Amino acid sequence: xxxxxNGERAAVDRVLxxxxxxxxxxxxxxxxxxxxxxxxxxxxxxxxxxLYVGRxxxxxxxxxxxxxxxxxxxxxSDAINLVYATANDRIDSLATKVSDVRGxxxxxxxxxxxxxPHVALLSSVLAGTVQAPIRLMERLTKVFKVSAFExxxxxxxxxxxxxxxxxxxxxxKPHVDLAVTSWSEAVRRLNLPPEQAEDLxxxxx
Amino acid sequence: xxxIDPEHERRRLELVVLEPPEQIRRIEIAxxxxxxxxxxxxLTSLVRAWFGKSTGVLDRSVRxxxxxxxxxxxxxxxxNPNWNKVxxxxxxxxxxxxxxxxxxxxxxKNSVSFAEVRFLPWVEARVLDFLKAQIRKKCLxxxxxxxxxxxxxxxxxxxxxxxxxxxxxxxGLVGVLLACPPKVRxxxxxxxxxxxxxxxxxxxxxxxxxxxxxxxxxxLKALAGANV
Numbered sequence: 551x552x553x554x555x556n557g558e559r560a561a562v563d564r565v566l567x568x569x570x571x572x573x574x575x576x577x578x579x580x581x582x583x584x585x586x587x588x589x590x591x592x593x594x595x596x597x598x599x600x601l602y603v604g605r606x607x608x609x610x611x612x613x614x615x616x617x618x619x620x621x622x623x624x625x626x627s628d629a630i631n632l633v634y635a636t637a638n639d640r641i642d643s644l645a646t647k648v649s650d651v652r653g654x655x656x657x658x659x660x661x662x663x664x665x666x667p668h669v670a671l672l673s674s675v676l677a678g679t680v681q682a683p684i685r686l687m688e689r690l691t692k693v694f695k696v697s698a699f700e701x702x703x704x705x706x707x708x709x710x711x712x713x714x715x716x717x718x719x720x721x722x723k724p725h726v727d728l729a730v731t732s733w734s735e736a737v738r739r740l741n742l743p744p745e746q747a748e749d750l751x752x753x754x755x
Numbered sequence: 756x757x758x759i760d761p762e763h764e765r766r767r768l769e770l771v772v773l774e775p776p777e778q779i780r781r782i783e784i785a786x787x788x789x790x791x792x793x794x795x796x797x798l799t800s801l802v803r804a805w806f807g808k809s810t811g812v813l814d815r816s817v818r819x820x821x822x823x824x825x826x827x828x829x830x831x832x833x834x835n836p837n838w839n840k841v842x843x844x845x846x847x848x849x850x851x852x853x854x855x856x857x858x859x860x861x862x863x864k865n866s867v868s869f870a871e872v873r874f875l876p877w878v879e880a881r882v883l884d885f886l887k888a889q890i891r892k893k894c895l896x897x898x899x900x901x902x903x904x905x906x907x908x909x910x911x912x913x914x915x916x917x918x919x920x921x922x923x924x925x926x927g928l929v930g931v932l933l934a935c936p937p938k939v940r941x942x943x944x945x946x947x948x949x950x951x952x953x954x955x956x957x958x959x960x961x962x963x964x965x966x967x968x969x970x971x972x973x974x975l976k977a978l979a980g981a982n983v
Contacts, residue, residue: 567880571869574876582949585959592959593937596944597890601883603929603948605835608875610787612830613795613823621846621853622825629821629857630814636861638805684772691768697759698771699804710809 562594576602644696644704648676663689668750671736678708683733683754705730759796759871766797775810782816795823795874799860803868824860825853827878837930842889855888856881890933935977942967943974 565588573580581599585592651659660672663686674680675690682690682705691698709730731739737750759767770778770793782801784792793801798820807813832844832852842848859881860870870877932940938960945956957967 563884567869570876570880574873578948585945585949589959592945593941594887596941596949597887597933597937598883599948600929600933600940600944601838601841601886604837608827608831608834608879610875612827613787614785615826615830617822617826618829618846618849621850622822625825625850625854626818626821628854630817632858632861633802633805633813633817638803640803640866641805681772684768687771688768697800697804698764698767699801699806702771703804703806703808706807706809 562591565591566595566598575607640696640700641704641707644694644700645707647694648704651676659693662693664753665750668740671740671750674731674736675705676708677712678705678710678730679712679727680731680736681733685753685755686733759800759867763794763796763800763871766794767800770797770801771806775807775812778807778810778812779815782812782819795820796871798823799868799870799874802861803863803871821853821857824856824878825849827875828853828856828882831879831882837933838886840930840934841886852882852885855885859884890937931977932974935974938962939970939974939977942970943978946971 565584569576569580569584576584576599581595581602585595588595656673656676657669660666660669663672665672665686671680675682675686682702687698687701691701694701714726733754734751737747740747740750742750770781773781781791782793782798786792787794798816801807801816802813802820805813807816829849832838832842832849842852856878860868863870868877869880932943935943941960942956945951945959946953951959953964953967956971957964960967960970962970
């Protein structure tokens with residue numbers, strides 16, 4: 551009836567989380583059915599149900615209430631530190647996925663996201679040196695199954711960590727881009743026929 | 756598997772291609788009726804992705820999201836005075852409940868957190884987790900006043916006293932019950948709210964029928980003593 555171990559507690563929590571996800575405002579019958587399905591967790595379910603009785607739900611307006619400034623000021627540092635102290639391996643695993651896209655896979659990806667033969671342009675986007683336009687970003691998030699934030703953060707990190715070329719004496723003046731090249735500028739530099747350039751510029755609209 | 760609202764997906768893409776100063780301006784909009792307001796679900800995705808670490812966007816987002824979370828936790832406590840029996844409403848309680856919810860958000864290893872899908876129900880679920888943890892702390896499973904020895908004759912019909920409790924419960928005495936020992940409140944809940952027969956109540960609680968009835972009567976006493 552009462553979960554004693556952490557494992558049992560985690561199991562009850564999972565059951566309840568899934569249930570409340572399915573039924574955000576459960577009826578009495580829903581609770582009863584849940585107890586019938588998980589009689590071994592009846593006590594925990596009953597407690598949760600009791601907390602739900604007569605409960606007033608949150609509404610979006612509540613976010614505009616007054617803040618307990620004292621409570622906020624004394625805990626915000628811990629909140630920020632926790633974010634940075636928690637390992638974020640999502641970007642690392644995404645980086646591996648993206649760096650695996652090379653050669654024929656890169657050409658396939660260019661076709662898949664609608665860039666056709668402009669593989670170099672896609673390569674520059676993946677390396678973070680060219681700003682990904684909104685339509686391309688949308689398609690890439692679907693391909694890699696990640697959020698736009700993760701992809702954008704990866705591109706930023708790639709740009710910041712890019713290796714710089716070693717310059718030797720030559721005719722040209724050495725040049726390093728300090729900022730990410732915009733999509734329209736990158737398209738312009740390709741010197742494409744106007745129709746093709748226009749098609750690519752549509753990715754930014 | 757939770758899926759992101761397409762509208763939130765659109766807002767993510769919209770935000771990601773903006774320049775950092777404009778991203779920060781939008782993130783700091785406090786009025787949710789503003790068309791540029793960034794929904795908390797989107798902000799959660801941003802924080803979980805560590806987006807804008809080098810541009811200061813992440814730090815601002817963390818502050819704004821934590822601020823919203825604390826306001827919502829506070830609002831939820833205030834809207835539900837029943838829970839005053841479980842926790843004393845104070846700045847310390849607010850800090851503790853918010854910190855627990857925040858830790859749950861930041862350390863969630865699922866590819867999509869429920870907070871990215873529907874933020875308000877997620878906050879409610881975290882506050883309930885906090886309350887349940889408080890209940891567990893207060894009421895250990897085996898209390899010394901275990902009434903297993905009190906063997907009471909089994910009866911199938913509700914007594915007038917029990918019928919009165921039905922009305923009292925409906926009138927909002929949940930808070931009183933929440934302060935009772937686990938088996939007591941569970942007996943009342945299973946009998947009153949779920950309408951289970953005594954054998955079923957006893958089986959679910961894990962005791963004999965007379966004992967279940969005894970727990971139930973203790974609950975009634977608590978309700979009657981509350982004088983509501």
